[in-house]
Amino acid sequence: MPNEYPARRRSGWWLRNPRYFMFQMREIGGVVSALYGLVLLNLLMQLSAGESAYNSFLTTLRTPPVLYLNLVFFGFVVWHAITWFMLIGKAQPIRLTREPLPWKIVFGINLILWFVVSGAVVYLIFGGM
């Protein structure tokens, strides 16, 4: 079509709407989750390399800059988890009755399960301390 103005996505589109911003944060949270996976893989590699290599890596992880970075990354991962829990009831509506369960109920159930499982894991790791 002559002289039509082509469709162009504006730069900074994700800052124009709070829901786009939340979506972008969710996606960044996905990348951060993958980074956490790489850290764990590296931890295993250091473990196989010997005790001193493992301890040295743990010391690095405990330095303040890495701890602060972890805090930020943890925030992203929590947001990633929460936003996906919010989507579960919308992506696959659960029909126990004629009408599907409202997504907020599914979200609430998932949050409770998440806290219970996380609490159990924390207890298993630190319970004996």
Added chain:
Amino acid sequence: MAEREIVFRVTRYRPTAGGRPTFQDYRIPVRDDMVVLDGLNYIKDHVDPSLTFRWSCRMGICGSCGANVDGRPRLTCGTYIRDLGKRIVKVEPLSNFPILKDLVVDFDDFLNKLASVKPHIIRKDWGDWTKEYTQYPEDLEAYRQQSLCINCMLCYAACPVVGASPEFVGPAASALALRYIRDTRDEGAAERLARLNTKTGVWECTFVGECSVVCPKDVDPAGAIQTLKFLATQRHMRRLLMPGAR
């Protein structure tokens, strides 16, 4: 009814002149019972007859008057100026579509995507044309929500994935595909799922969900796409485990 003046800041694009779209301000009198489309028609009738925009039914049925109002895709016939609560109302053409003139966009690409999912009943054998195909209320209920789509394309304007990947089949076409897949009279699910189970099909969707937020008919295209992902996976696995299955 009391009148007050507000400014309509409207996108202007003249195809013969070329260049980039610009904004033009129109100060117009408005009343509380006026919708944005009334404001545009006031401009067209009393201020500037060259302003170009689409509209038809004025009652949220035809889906032709969609525009970005204050940055959000809306039907201008269903958006009351008083609800915007601003002294300047910004009206722009729908995002993610080429602009033909002012607020009129080119939606040929959308129509091609819609045609690709075959939005009509498909049957191998129509049999006796005089016979009725009985449907029960629950059969209708299975696809009623998706059948409410009016092709207004607000969902395409709201979808950042469409903006990033123009080949993506998009929300409305997907919702309408599900509408026919769920119709008990239809036998074309395999054809539609074959189209949708592609790189430019439903897997492109990252579930931003804004399409369902802006939909004026509560069609929930985002939910429809997730259901289609499930159906496409189910079909893929069935074909994998049972060669020859459709």
